[in-house]
Amino acid sequence: MRKVLVLNTTYEPLNVCSVRRALVLLLKDKAEVLEESGAALHSERDAFPIPLVIRLTTYVRVPHRNPAARISRRAVFARDRHRCQYCGSARHLTVDHVVPRSKGGADTWDNLVTSCAPCNRKKGDRPLHLAGLRLLRQPQPPGPAAFVLLHVDHVHESWRPYLSFAS
Ligand SMILES: [Zn+2]
Numbered sequence: 742m743r744k745v746l747v748l749n750t751t752y753e754p755l756n757v758c759s760v761r762r763a764l765v766l767l768l769k770d771k772a773e774v775l776e777e778s779g780a781a782l783h784s785e786r787d788a789f790p791i792p793l794v795i796r797l798t799t800y801v802r803v804p805h806r807n808p809a810a811r812i813s814r815r816a817v818f819a820r821d822r823h824r825c826q827y828c829g830s831a832r833h834l835t836v837d838h839v840v841p842r843s844k845g846g847a848d849t850w851d852n853l854v855t856s857c858a859p860c861n862r863k864k865g866d867r868p869l870h871l872a873g874l875r876l877l878r879q880p881q882p883p884g885p886a887a888f889v890l891l892h893v894d895h896v897h898e899s900w901r902p903y904l905s906f907a908s
Pocket residue numbers: 825826827828829830856857858859860861
């Protein structure tokens with residue numbers, strides 16, 4: 742089932758919805774089309790262009806960073822764009838505790854990062870500075886784009902510019 746990317750008035754990614762839901766929003770003037778697929782959905786009398794990306798016409802207030810967001814391996818990978826946060830590799834990914842569990846490190850957004858297996862091995866049970874590793878960026882609760890990425894199996898090419906809005 743094809744999905745449509747829904748953006749806030751600010752162009753911030755909000756969520757994904759079905760084509761049908763997107764068409765309802767468009768017909769009610771609650772959204773505008775930013776990207777179309779070129780294909781159409783046919784009803785008895787009409788043909789509706791199938792949207793890929795829509796933008797709401799009324800601002801929806803959302804908490805920007807949600808620390809309560811459920812943490813999972815998949816969510817950590819999505820937040821980190823499937824890149825090792827030490828070396829940038831996209832291969833053999835694992836989840837690493839920045840402060841090792843054995844040293845009291847918690848399962849929190851700011852202590853879990855995507856790490857490739859070699860970096861994870863190199864780090865072992867040591868704190869970062871002793872392992873000679875540095876974080877590419879400070880981990881924090883995921884932004885809206887990561888949530889969108891979590892809920893789809895396939896990211897359409899047309900979505901990418903909008904998803905780089907926030908990571
Ligand atoms: Zn690495």
